[in-house]
Amino acid sequence: MINPSHAVILGVLLFSVGLYGALRSTNAVRILMCIELMLNAVNLVFVAFSRLRPEAMIAGQVFAIFIMAVAAAEAAVGLAIILQIVRQRGVVHMDKINLLKG
Amino acid sequence: MSFLDAFARALPTLGLFTLAAIILVSGLMVARVRRITHAAFFMVLAFTGVAGVFILLGADFLGAAQVLIYVGAIAVMFLFAIMVSDLKELSDNPRGTAAATTAGGASGAAAPAARPDGSPRGAWSVLSGLVALGFAGLVLAALAKAGLPAVEVPAASGLPTTAPIGRALFTTFLLPFEVASIVLLAALVGAIVIAAREVGGEAEAKAGPPPTSAAGGGKGDAA
Numbered sequence: 658m659i660n661p662s663h664a665v666i667l668g669v670l671l672f673s674v675g676l677y678g679a680l681r682s683t684n685a686v687r688i689l690m691c692i693e694l695m696l697n698a699v700n701l702v703f704v705a706f707s708r709l710r711p712e713a714m715i716a717g718q719v720f721a722i723f724i725m726a727v728a729a730a731e732a733a734v735g736l737a738i739i740l741q742i743v744r745q746r747g748v749v750h751m752d753k754i755n756l757l758k759g
Numbered sequence: 760m761s762f763l764d765a766f767a768r769a770l771p772t773l774g775l776f777t778l779a780a781i782i783l784v785s786g787l788m789v790a791r792v793r794r795i796t797h798a799a800f801f802m803v804l805a806f807t808g809v810a811g812v813f814i815l816l817g818a819d820f821l822g823a824a825q826v827l828i829y830v831g832a833i834a835v836m837f838l839f840a841i842m843v844s845d846l847k848e849l850s851d852n853p854r855g856t857a858a859a860t861t862a863g864g865a866s867g868a869a870a871p872a873a874r875p876d877g878s879p880r881g882a883w884s885v886l887s888g889l890v891a892l893g894f895a896g897l898v899l900a901a902l903a904k905a906g907l908p909a910v911e912v913p914a915a916s917g918l919p920t921t922a923p924i925g926r927a928l929f930t931t932f933l934l935p936f937e938v939a940s941i942v943l944l945a946a947l948v949g950a951i952v953i954a955a956r957e958v959g960g961e962a963e964a965k966a967g968p969p970p971t972s973a974a975g976g977g978k979g980d981a982a
Binding site: 663667670674675680684694697700714715726727728730734736742 | 777
């Protein structure tokens, strides 16, 4: 027997770990990795809540599948953009990408 | 006998806690480890742990999809991007100081507080840690106030969820499914177009793509 509320708490903690990494690091690839961790945490919470409500079990898992599709698209486009920035400017540091001085 | 029974009943919870420890520690390593390649492999570990939690929660199809998509595709894509763009030399320090820390070797790794950048990075790191802790505390307090149900469900039991998920995808969620496929197609085409453009290729792009940029396109496909 297992308590899905524990998985909800795990999802919250994993999301805040990803938030910490995404705020902390200046490496663009590492920021993308941490965003992937946060998306995974949201998937975890979706599945745990769907387990808590049996009539919504399949709907929660389908939502998680959609999030996976969006995560794959986001990683592909984000890594392509980072690759192009590295080719053109030779840096992966968000502090150094300051052509548009905001 | 009853002890064995109790142990068998507590086994899924023990597995969940073990997986939670693995996931959280490797997530922290993704955020903190110095080399970006190591961070990618810790990300793989975290994804695998999440797949295990999915299977414990009875979402067997989702666990398999997690392994296939995240561990098999996204992590490999990250590693390819690190390899192609030669990012492994660049840690979280700017280029000049990265060379200094690698020259420093073990002493640089032993004293990460003494960054050449000075204190602002350290203060920023502490601030982001506080923000993340505050977020976690806020959400956990809200969950505690709302009252998470303490129901126990059987771990990884029931029918396989593949057939119901497929039925739901093609009936209830047909329109989101088609939209997701269009999003994936657009992202794929966009990623190839963005990554295949060579440096200084703007003049060439105006004059029409020469055959050399097609060779560059094959290289960009790896990303």
